[in-house]
Amino acid sequence: xxxxxxxxxxxxxxxxxxxxxxxxxxxxxxxxxxxxxxxxxxxxxxxxxxxxxxxxxxxxxxxxxxxxxxxxxxxxxxxxxxxxxxxxxxxxxxxxxxxxxxxxxxxxxxxxxxxxxxxxxxxxxxxxxxxxxxxxxxxxxxxxxxxxxxxxxxxxxxxxxxxxxxxxxxxxxxxxxxxxxxxxxxxxxxxxxxxxxxxxxxxxxxxxxxxxxxxxxxxxxxxxxxxxxxxxxxxxxxxxxxxxxxxxxxxxxxxxxxxxxxxxxxxxxxxxxxxxxx
Amino acid sequence: xxxxxxxxxxxxxxxxxxxxxxxxxxxxxxxxxxxxxxxxxxxxxxxxxxxxxxxxxxxxxxxxxxxxxxxxxxxxxxxxxxxxxxxxxxxxxxxxxxxxxxxxxxxxxxxxxxxxxxxxxxxxxxxxxxxxxxxxxxxxxxxxxxxxxxxxxxxxxxxxxxxxxxxxxxxxxxxxxxxxxxxxxxxxxxxxxxxxxxxxxxxxxxxxxxxxxxxxxxxxxxxxxxxxxxxxxxxxxxxxxxxxxxxxxxxxxxxxxxxxxxxxxxxxxxxxxxxxxxxxxxxxxxxxxxxxxxxxxxxxxxxxxxxxxxxxxxxxxxxxxxxxxxxxxxxxxxxxxxxxxxxxxxxxxxxxxxxxxxxxxxxxxxxxxxxxxxxxxxxxxxx
Numbered sequence: 001x002x003x004x005x006x007x008x009x010x011x012x013x014x015x016x017x018x019x020x021x022x023x024x025x026x027x028x029x030x031x032x033x034x035x036x037x038x039x040x041x042x043x044x045x046x047x048x049x050x051x052x053x054x055x056x057x058x059x060x061x062x063x064x065x066x067x068x069x070x071x072x073x074x075x076x077x078x079x080x081x082x083x084x085x086x087x088x089x090x091x092x093x094x095x096x097x098x099x100x101x102x103x104x105x106x107x108x109x110x111x112x113x114x115x116x117x118x119x120x121x122x123x124x125x126x127x128x129x130x131x132x133x134x135x136x137x138x139x140x141x142x143x144x145x146x147x148x149x150x151x152x153x154x155x156x157x158x159x160x161x162x163x164x165x166x167x168x169x170x171x172x173x174x175x176x177x178x179x180x181x182x183x184x185x186x187x188x189x190x191x192x193x194x195x196x197x198x199x200x201x202x203x204x205x206x207x208x209x210x211x212x213x214x215x216x217x218x219x220x221x222x223x224x225x226x227x228x229x230x231x232x233x234x235x236x237x238x239x240x241x242x243x244x245x246x247x248x249x250x251x252x253x254x255x256x257x258x259x260x261x262x263x264x265x266x267x268x269x270x271x272x273x274x275x276x277x278x
Numbered sequence: 279x280x281x282x283x284x285x286x287x288x289x290x291x292x293x294x295x296x297x298x299x300x301x302x303x304x305x306x307x308x309x310x311x312x313x314x315x316x317x318x319x320x321x322x323x324x325x326x327x328x329x330x331x332x333x334x335x336x337x338x339x340x341x342x343x344x345x346x347x348x349x350x351x352x353x354x355x356x357x358x359x360x361x362x363x364x365x366x367x368x369x370x371x372x373x374x375x376x377x378x379x380x381x382x383x384x385x386x387x388x389x390x391x392x393x394x395x396x397x398x399x400x401x402x403x404x405x406x407x408x409x410x411x412x413x414x415x416x417x418x419x420x421x422x423x424x425x426x427x428x429x430x431x432x433x434x435x436x437x438x439x440x441x442x443x444x445x446x447x448x449x450x451x452x453x454x455x456x457x458x459x460x461x462x463x464x465x466x467x468x469x470x471x472x473x474x475x476x477x478x479x480x481x482x483x484x485x486x487x488x489x490x491x492x493x494x495x496x497x498x499x500x501x502x503x504x505x506x507x508x509x510x511x512x513x514x515x516x517x518x519x520x521x522x523x524x525x526x527x528x529x530x531x532x533x534x535x536x537x538x539x540x541x542x543x544x545x546x547x548x549x550x551x552x553x554x555x556x557x558x559x560x561x562x563x564x565x566x567x568x569x570x571x572x573x574x575x576x577x578x579x580x581x582x583x584x585x586x587x588x589x590x591x592x593x594x595x596x597x598x599x600x601x602x603x604x605x606x607x608x609x610x611x612x613x614x615x616x617x618x619x620x621x622x623x624x625x626x627x628x629x630x631x632x633x634x635x636x637x638x639x640x641x642x643x644x645x646x647x648x649x650x651x652x653x654x655x656x657x658x659x660x661x
Contacts, residue, residue, distance in 0.1 A: 053656050115517060121528040141530070143517055226461045226515030227660045237463050240348035242649060243382070 030256065033249035046250035053247075056228040058254055061214070064145050064230065065258070068152040069210045072160050073202065075153065080165035080198075081190040085176070103158040107151075111222040114151045118142040118223075147223040148230065152213045159212075160205040167201035168194055200269055207266045211259045231255050307581050309340040310356070311374040312349035313568055314519075316543060316603060318342035324598050329585055336581060345519075346466050350379035357388040357573050368575045371582040374422060377406070377566050381413030381645055390572045391417040396583050398590040401609035405641070406567045412489050412644035419569035420590045421608030423599045426538045426565035426639050427470035428556045428630060430523070435532035442560045443478040447505075449533075450512045458514035458522060458531035462655050465519035466566075469652070471535040473642060474563040475506055476651055483561070486643045496650035503658040510659060527551055535563070538630065542604035556629035562640040567608055592617050600626055606635075 036045045051058070079099055086092040102110065117123045120141035128134040142150065171194065179189050195202070220230035231251050238248040307329075311317050318340055326338035343349040353373050360368045375383060383389050393399040394417060404424065408416040429446075431439045435456070440446040450457050460468030477483040479502035482495050514531050516522040522534040523541065527550055536556075544550040570586045572579060588594055595607045596617035604626065607614040615623060627635075642648060 053653075053661070056661065115521070116524070119525070119528060120530040141514075221464075222517060225464065225517040225521065226510075227463070229463065233463060236348065240346065240351050241652060243351065 026256075029249045029252055032245065033253040035246060035249075037244075037246050046246040047253075049247050050250040050254065054231070054234045054251060057231055057234055058251075060145060060228045061231045061255070062258060064148055064152070065210055065213050068149050068156070068213055069206050071149070071153045072156045072209050073206050075157050076160035076164050076205065077190070077195060077202065079157070079161040080168050081186075081194060083161075083165045084168040084171075084194060085186045085190060087186075099161055100158045102155050103162070105155070107155060107216050108218040108222070110151050110155045111219045114147055114154075115143070115222055118147045118150065141225075143223055143225050145224065145228075148220050151219050151223060152216070155219075156209040156213060160202075160209055163201055163205040164198060167198040171197055200272070203269050204266065207262045207269075210262045214255060214259055214262075304335055304337055305578060305581065306337045306339050307371050307578055307585060308369060309338060309372045309374070309585075310353050310370050311340055311342050312344065312353060312376050312379075313342070313374065314345045314540070315342065316540070317374065317568065320598065320603055324602060325589055325594065328594070329588055332588070333581070333584070338585070347376065347378055350375035354379050354383055354386075354388065357383065358386065360575070361386075361388060366575065367577040368573050369577070370573050371576045371578045372585055373571050373573060374568050375571065376568055377410040377642060378645060378648070380415055380419060380569050380571060381410040383571070384410070384413055384415050384418050388574055389418045390574045390576065390579070392572050392579075392583055392586075393417045393420060396420075396587040396590075398587050398609065401590060401592070401613055403610045404567070404608075409641075410569070411642055411648060412491070412646070415569070419571050420586055421567040422570050422589065423539075423595075423603075423605035423608045424565060424567045425605055426558070426630070426635065427467050427474075427535050427563045428538050428541075428558045429533055429563075430526055430536045430541055430554055430556055431533040432526060432529070432551070433553055433555055435529075439533065439555075439557050440559065441557060443475060446559060447509060450509060453532070454512040455514050456532040457512075458516045458525055458534045460516045460518050460522055460535075462652060462660070464515075464517060464521070467519045467522060467535045467537055468516075470564045470642075472506070472655060473648075473651065474559060474561075474640075475509075476502055476643075477564075477640060478559075478561050479505060483640075486647045487641050489644050491644055491646045493650075496647055496654065499651070499654055500658065503654055506655075507659045523550060526554060538565075539603065539605045542626075546604065558630055558634050558638040560638050562638040564640045564642045565606075566642055 033046055034042045034044065036043050038045075079095065083092055083096055086095070105113075118141070119125075120139055122141075124142070125134060125139040129136055129139065175193055175197075176189055179193050184192075215232065217232040217236060220233050221236070224230065224233070231254065235248045235251045235255075238244045238251070309321060309326075311321060321338065321340040326340060329338055330336055343352040353370075353375050357368065357370065357373070373383075373389075380389075393402060398420070402420050404421060406424065407419060407421050408414065410419070429439065433439075436449075440449045446457070459471045462469060462472060476499065477486070480486065480499045481502075485492075485495055514525070516525050516531070516534060519537060519540060522531075522536055523544055525531045526534055526536075538556060541550070541554070541556060545552065545554070570589060572582045572586070576582055589598075590609050592609070592613045595609055595614045599605045599607055600614065600618060601622050606626070643651060
C-alpha cells in the first residue's frame with residue numbers, strides 16, 4: 001500500500017494526457033454521433049444519413065483495409081522469410097538494406113509519389129508502354145481504390161516486415177536446421193515451422209497496420225478521384241463543407257467500430273501471450 | 279553565494295531587458311490566409327515584405343490554412359474558440375477567408391466592420407463586396423481578388439471547343455472520356471462545374487444566386503441531377519484542382535474545369551503546355567473572391583487596417599494581384615487599369631474577354647441552396 005503513492009504519481013501525467021486528449025474527446029464524439037442538432041433530441045438521424053449517403057464508402061473502406069492488410073501480411077512474411085531462410089548472402093543483405101525505405105516516407109509524400117506514378121500516362125504505364133507490355137490505348141489509370149491499396153501496402157509493408165523479421169531472427173534456429181536436415185524445402189519450412197512460431201507477432205503487426213491504414217486521410221484524399229472513397233475523406237468533407245459534426249461523428253463511430261474489432265483481437269492476443277498486450 | 283545571487287539577478291534583468299526591447303522594436307501582425315499555397319506566397323513573397331518596408335519594426339507573420347471551405351473553416355473555429363473562451367484580445371489581426379465561411383463569420387459576430395474607415399474602402403464596388411452567398415457582408419470585407427472558373431482545353435485535340443453546357447454534353451456523348459473533372463469532394467473547380475450545370479438545367483438560376491431561399495426550388499433538381507449522373511458515365515474523374523491540370527498536361531484528358539488564376543500561373547511558370555487555352559461555358563460558370571477581414575477583437579486593429587488599405591490600393595492590386603499572381607482585381611477594375619502596362623492587362627483577358635466575364639461569370643449559389651446542391655449531388659449522383 002505504501003508503494004502505491006509514488007506509482008500513482010508517476011502514472012498521473014500519462015493518465016491525464018491520455019484521458020484529456022484521447023479518452024474524453026473520444027467519448028464526446030461517440031456520444032454526439034447520436035445527437036440530432038436539428039431537433040436537439042438524441043436519435044439515429046446521423047447514422048441514417050451516414051448510411052444513406054456513404055454506405056458504399058463504408059463498404060469500400062472495410063474492403064480496402066482488409067485487402068491491404070492481407071497483402072501486407074503475405075508480402076511481409078515473404079520478405080521476412082527470405083531474410084531468415086535466404087541462402088544467397090548478397091541478395092539477403094541487399095533486400096535487408098532496401099525493404100525499409102518506405103518506412104521513412106510519410107503517407108502524404110507516398111500519396112504524392114503514387115499520384116504521378118499510377119496515373120494513366122504516369123510513370124508505371126509509360127514504362128510498361130515502352131516495354132511493349134501495354135499499348136497506349138488500353139492504359140488505365142489506377143487512381144482509385146486500387147491506387148489506395150498499392151500505396152497502403154507499399155507504405156505498411158516495411159513496418160510489418162521489420163516486426164516479423166525481428167521475431168523470426170530471435171527464433172531458435174535448431175528446428176529450422178533439423179527440418180532442413182530432414183530434407184524440407186524452404187517454402188515448407190517457412191509455412192510449417194517458422195510462421196506458426198511467429199504467429200502472434202504477425203497478428204500484432206497486421207492489426208497495427210490495419211488501424212493505421214483505416215485512419216489515413218491523405219492517401220485516399222489525394223488518390224481517389226470521384227467516388228466511392230474512404231470514410232476519412234467523408235468525415236473531413238462533412239466537417240469542412242457543412243460544418244456538420246453530427247454525421248462526421250456517426251462516420252467516426254463506424255470507423256471506431258472497425259478498429260474496435262481489431263483492438264479486440266489485439267488485446268486477446270496479448271492476454272494469450274501472458275497477460276500484457278505488447 | 280552572494281555572487282551567484284547577483285549573477286542570477288543580472289541575467290534575469292538582461293533577459294527581461296532584451297525581451298522588453300524586442301517587444302518595443304517589433305510588433306507582429308498575424309495574418310491567416312485560406313486558399314492554396316499561392317495565396318500564402320503572395321503575402322510572404324510580396325505583400326508582407328512591402329508592408330514591413332513601409333512600417334519599420336513591424337513583422338508580418340502569415341499562416342496558410344489551405345484551400346476551399348476546409349481552410350476557412352479552421353479560421354472560423356479558431357476565432358469561435360477565442361470568442362467562447364471570452365478572451366479579451368484575439369491572436370489574429372487579419373483573416374483571408376472564402377465567401378461561404380466569411381458569411382458564417384459575419385453571422386456569428388466574429389468580424390469587425392471596418393471598410394468605411396480605410397481610404398480604399400470606396401473602391402469596393404463589386405456585388406461580392408456586399409453579399410457573400412446571400413449573407414450581407416457590406417462593410418466587413420474588402421475583396422482581395424476575384425477568381426473565375428473556366429474550361430481549359432487542348433486545341434490540338436479539340437478543334438472547336440464547346441461554348442455551352444449543351445454543346446459540352448454533345449461533345450462528351452461523341453467523345454467519351456475526353457472530358458475530366460474533379461467531382462464534388464476534390465476541390466472547387468469540380469464543384470464549380472456542377473454549379474454551372476445546375477444553373478443551366480436546374481431552373482431559376484437567378485433565385486439560386488440572389489435569393490430568396492425556398493426549399494421548393496431545390497426540390498425540383500432531380501431531373502438535372504439524373505442527367506448529370508448519365509453525363510458522369512462518360513467522363514474521367516480527376517484528383518483535385520491540380521489533378522485536372524496534371525491530367526490535361528499529360529494528355530489523359532482533353533478538357534476540364536480549372537481556376538483561371540491557377541491555370542495562368544502554371545502556364546507562366548512553364549508547368550503547363552503553352553498551347554492549352556480557356557473558355558467559359560454559357561449560361562455561366564461561377565467564380566469567387568477571397569476577402570480581407572479583421573476579427574472582432576483583433577489586437578493590432580490600426581495596423582490591420584493599414585495592411586488592408588495597402589493590399590487594396592490600386593498600385594498593389596495592379597502589381598501584385600494582376601501582374602504577379604494572375605488574379606482579377608478585387609477592387610474597381612477602372613482604378614487598377616491605369617496603373618498597369620496595357621500588355622499585362624490584355625494578357626489577363628487573352629482567352630476570356632471582359633465581355634465573356636460580364637456575361638458568363640456568375641457567383642456561387644446562396645449558402646442554403648449551395649448546401650442542398652451538394653447534398654443532393656451526394657445522394658442522387660454519387661450513389
